[in-house]
Amino acid sequence: MKLVKILSVLAASALFITSCDDKPIAPEQLPEAVRTYVQTNYPGSRILIAKKDYEWFKTTYDVQLDNGLELSFNSNGVLTDIDD
Numbered sequence: 001m002k003l004v005k006i007l008s009v010l011a012a013s014a015l016f017i018t019s020c021d022d023k024p025i026a027p028e029q030l031p032e033a034v035r036t037y038v039q040t041n042y043p044g045s046r047i048l049i050a051k052k053d054y055e056w057f058k059t060t061y062d063v064q065l066d067n068g069l070e071l072s073f074n075s076n077g078v079l080t081d082i083d084d
Helices: 002-019 033-039
Strands: 019-027 047-057 060-064 071-072 079-083
Touching: 033 060, 033 071
Parallel strands: none
Antiparallel strands: 019 047, 047 060, 060 071, 071 079
């Protein structure tokens, strides 16, 4: 019985660790909708940092622009948050 509990805790821990992965990506790897949004709404800005986040079966994208804005998008490239 103790072994089952230990294995359950280990499995849950492994799932948690692997499900929260924040990985830098090249701006060209962002979905077309994200790149189009940035080009349309911030035409003079460059993408400094792009990240792809995996959170519990959900993918999101975070983008930091050279004007200081940080934008978050869902997996479909729809804007979900703006942080200045």
